[in-house]
Structure formats: C-alpha cells, structure tokens
Amino acid sequence: MIIHGVNASPFVRKVIVALAVKGLDYELNPVMPIGVSDEYKQKSPLGKIPCLEDGDYLLPDSSCIIQYLEALQPEPALYPSDPKQRGRALWYEEYADTKLVETVGPVFFERVVKKQIMKAEPDEERAAKVIAEDVPPVFDYLEGEVPDSGDGIVGGRFSIADIALGSGLVNARHGGLTVDAARWPRLAAYAAAVHGNPYFKPIIEQETAQLGG
Numbered sequence: 001m002i003i004h005g006v007n008a009s010p011f012v013r014k015v016i017v018a019l020a021v022k023g024l025d026y027e028l029n030p031v032m033p034i035g036v037s038d039e040y041k042q043k044s045p046l047g048k049i050p051c052l053e054d055g056d057y058l059l060p061d062s063s064c065i066i067q068y069l070e071a072l073q074p075e076p077a078l079y080p081s082d083p084k085q086r087g088r089a090l091w092y093e094e095y096a097d098t099k100l101v102e103t104v105g106p107v108f109f110e111r112v113v114k115k116q117i118m119k120a121e122p123d124e125e126r127a128a129k130v131i132a133e134d135v136p137p138v139f140d141y142l143e144g145e146v147p148d149s150g151d152g153i154v155g156g157r158f159s160i161a162d163i164a165l166g167s168g169l170v171n172a173r174h175g176g177l178t179v180d181a182a183r184w185p186r187l188a189a190y191a192a193a194v195h196g197n198p199y200f201k202p203i204i205e206q207e208t209a210q211l212g213g
C-alpha cells in the first residue's frame with residue numbers, strides 16, 4: 001500500500017495513525033502539495049494529499065481512505081458502532097478537518113513551512129494575531145467537549161475523532177502553539193493523552209526530528 005503525501009500534513013498524518021492502529025504496512029511517497037504534476041492529478045483529481053494506492057486501486061481524501069481501511073481491517077474499530085456515538089465521532093472529525101486545521105494552519109505555515117522548510121522570513125505578526133484572536137474560540141469549544149481524562153472524546157474509546165483532533169493539534173504544536181493548561185486544562189490534558197498514546201507518540205517524535213528538533 002502506498003500513501004502519497006508528506007507526514008506534516010494533518011490529513012496524511014490521520015491516515016498514518018489509522019494505519020498504525022490497524023497494524024497495516026505502507027510506504028510513504030513524499031508528494032508535496034504544491035504545484036503537483038498532471039500525473040499526480042490522475043491519481044488525486046483535486047491535486048491534494050493524501051492519496052492511497054493499493055495495487056490498481058486509487059483513493060484520495062483522508063476520510064475516504066480511513067473508511068476504506070476500516071472496511072479492509074475492521075479491528076480495532078475506529079468508528080463507534082453505536083449510532084449516536086458514530087455521528088459524534090464523524091462530527092468531531094469534520095470539525096477537526098475544517099475549523100481546527102484552518103485555524104491553526106497559518107501558525108504552522110508561518111513558523112514551520114516558511115521558516116523551517118522554505119527558509120523564508122515568517123510573518124510572526126500574522127501568527128500571533130491568529131493565536132490571540134482565532135484560536136481561543138476553537139479551543140473554548142473543544143474544552144467543553146473533551147473528556148475529563150483519557151484519549152477518547154467519544155464514549156471514552158480512541159476513535160477517528162481523536163485521530164483527526166489529535167492530528168490538527170500536532171500541527172499547532174509544531175508551530176509552537178501548545179494548549180495553555182491554565183486556560184484550557186481539559187483540552188491540554190486531552191492533547192497530552194492523545195499525543196502520548198502509542199499510535200501518535202512515535203509519529204510525532206519522527207516528525208519533530210525531521211523538522212529539526
């Protein structure tokens with residue numbers, strides 16, 4: 001199985017964590033999501049990463065790919081079987097993939113993509129404004145949703161919701177945006193639990209080393 005994309009993408013990371021949970025082997029083909037080739041667009045029509053290639057089967061989009069992995073290897077399950085819990089898990093995945101990633105994205109872009117990868121001058125004023133104004137409502141919402149302890153936001157069990165939320169929070173963390181435990185104690189504890197679990201921890205350590213520490 002080949003995953004096209006780079007692991008600093010929150011969407012690629014979702015797939016890598018899901019593969020780790022399922023214990024499935026894969027090869028990462030490092031496609032950068034900028035100026036992708038026409039050949040890549042044949043595989044991933046929106047030109048985005050990740051895209052999965054499994055033999056002659058091609059599938060773009062992290063959410064679609066993880067659904068495929070779940071059907072391929074149902075255990076351990078990443079989607080709750082209870083209807084209401086499953087609906088909540090999909091909602092948190094959607095919230096993470098849209099609002100959370102869009103909100104922390106500029107911080108990651110300025111401080112990691114521009115500064116560490118492109119070796120360009122980051123717009124620190126932009127990053128600071130996002131942290132001061134845009135991030136708090138998102139963290140306030142999540143503070144009211146996350147569990148008291150542990151890494152399972154839905155029914156206390158690790159699921160697709162934690163993969164998606166945890167992945168978005170990794171990009172925040174790479175950008176120096178850790179959750180302030182004085183202001184959002186539950187979210188800070190949740191982030192620490194998710195990022196410390198055996199699926200996320202080695203992946204974060206590897207990425208941190210790749211990004212220079």
Ligand SMILES: N[C@@H](CCC(=O)N[C@@H](CS)C(=O)NCC(=O)O)C(=O)O
Pocket residue numbers: 009010011033034046047048049050060061062063097
């Ligand atoms: N809904 C997609 C989003 C994927 C996505 O936006 N990936 C970004 C990289 S983090 C990308 O490829 N952007 C390039 C572009 O939008 O052209 C998924 O879940 O896989």
